Amino acid sequence: MAENLKGCSVPCKLSWDDLEDACRRYRVTCQDLNVNRNNLDDYEVQFLCDYKKDKFTDEELYLVKWRGYPESDNSWEPKRNLKCAKLIKEFHSDLEQELRRQKKRVIPKRLNKDISLVLTQKAKHRLSLQRWEDHLNKNRNHPGRILVLNEVDFEGPPKDFNYINNCKVGQGIVLTEMALGCECKNCLEEPMNGCCPGASLHRMAYNDRGQVRIRPGQPIYECNAGCCCGPDCPNRIVQKGIQFDLCIFKTGNGRGWGVRSLQHIKKNVFVMEYVGEIITTDEAEKRGHQYDRQGSTYLFDLDYVEDVYTVDAAHQGNISHFVNHSCNPNLQVFNVFIDNIDERIPRIGLFSTRAIRAGEELTFDYKMQIDPVDTESTRMDTSFILAGIPSSPKKRVRVECRCGSDTCRKYLF
Template sequence: MLLDYKYNIMYFEWITVLGRWLIRQIGTEYYLVKWKGWPESSNTWEPQKNLKCPLLLQNFLSDKNEYLSRMREGKALKVRNHVKALKPAVADYIVKKAKQRIALQRWKEELNRKKNHKAMILVENTVDLEGPPLDFYYINEYKPAPGINVINGITTGCECTDCPAEKCCPKEAGFILAYNKRKKLKIQPGLPIYECNSFCRCGPDCPNRIVQKGTPYSLCIFRTNNGRGWGVKTLQKIKTNSFVMEYVGEVITSEEAERRGQLYDNQGNTYLFDLDYDSDEFTVDAARYGNVSHFVNHSCDPNLQVFNVFIDNLDLRLPRIALFSTRTIKAGEELTFDYQMKGSIDLTADSADGLSPSKKRIRTVCKCGAVCCRGYLN
């Protein structure tokens, strides 16, 4: 062994336990240890007395017991309480689970580095060995395709010192202020939200600056246990009519959305959101670029509602998409919205005729489990 033993003793708190085989040598249990910063070829067997890493040991025991429990439930394995060595399948699972845990931790750290709001993003998978998505990139705002301008060069804002006033942004646009004094939504679905912009005289505490501040709630991206992939749950109580998050992604033309939609249909994915407030020229594609909303699942009985928002871009073809709570949401509850939900004034009924061309080809079976489930996502 080329490692200096004393040197590595100093770094026991950073080791990763990849597997454990109980080897009865003079009554001592040995653990196979992967050293941080060293290849697996440098793994060593160590007695438990050398391991100063209670959390890693706890994770190891938890993973082992979880695997054995599943095997018992499936009647695929008869497990004795005392064994001299772990079966290869158990050891392999523990190794994969430990690597997954490291990958998810690094992904969580990456998400929290890239987000532009104060609330935390957690990641959790207690269901399977799925790790972070390989082809997903976190962004905080729209990523326009070449030739599309999501900032229309607005150079003026309200002169209010105490919004809302007679000349405030929503009233100038012909609508009422969207929020009440408690900063909760007070308008009906289908009406737009006009927030104060970067040229307005009002400061950051203006009651008409809500969506632009980002989500105020700590959220958790978690693995669902019923085949719906990843989902999102809130870690805090959310009151009715509260802003929760924006839906962001690549802004592409409807023609490009039609082309991509054919590919997504074959994969069983649904990430295209039509910006149809005033027209159907553009679509938001959150398949590769997006924020936490990328992982929010569909429900036919959702707890989030879509609203169109205008801040620094007043182009009616390119609203920002905000998700607000429709009711009180308890901490730990999954967040969902209706993939057929419209944010435009034209609140047509849910039907094939009301869907964009990119959503008409292949019907995806819905797994939301709601009493009022329509049976399909589109």
């Protein structure tokens, strides 16, 4: 019975605050909640809920929500007793923003209930996003950090999304075609028998700066676990994971969450891999109709040589789950093969098409088209034309495009 329940989980009905409160009440330590023996009895400011000035002394007072204690224990504290300059600054920034929204110029000596309610809601929302950000960074296995930002509304973390670093194989799918390793001492300068790309009758995909140098539509064969070369081999790029700090942010034009780079990215470099659950196209067809009704889809057809498998990142994926479409994108899809060389199941690498500024949103074309290239790879290119299109049965709901580019096609599909 226990074996059948392995891997099963159910959502907790208590909030993080309630769990932390329970830990302190029953004196239980929890590493994930940051409750330990040293701080069990501490009173730490979690956020500020309200503000007023004493009518006699004009002293500033704040209503404090204490970490790990219920809101019934909130208390008014003078500013001089508080050692939380960052929280005070955030509180006044939120307060000024709300007063501007209500077209009020002066901070009143006592806030009305509507304003204090909004400030409490903002503080709780910020805390929720910070916990999500911490969770994402705890679960990532790549160097690039993840930040989360929402300055648009009060939408919080997705409730049914699990961050994973590598694709998970769905039920009934078995990876069997494992790559043979190369024996090169220097894969880029002295490739023996063409190294791993040569063994598959293709050229090396990267230059000495780690930039992709082949045209879209041609495959990338990286060195693998069976190779004699080490982890610093220049033919190991995608497998090293995301190298840049990225930010998941809420867009202001109805496109939901998006991703922007926090660092400058050069042209033709690897940015991220599209990760999710590998499923059959029959299963993708079923899920596609459900996603259509929800108004979104995260199905990515693996049409490199055969239309057999699809990557579904709806509920399991990495940061690529949040990357939006653009008709003029700055990311380009490449099919990548590393340990598994089954051409029906490539890994999906997203590379920069041009230099990307820090702060610029990352996008790729959900319906990309690949220009024909040399005859050496005609078979691959003709089957690759649809490789970047999320699964698209004949009858699909037309989704309006809001990318805003000059070449916008108006619709995603």
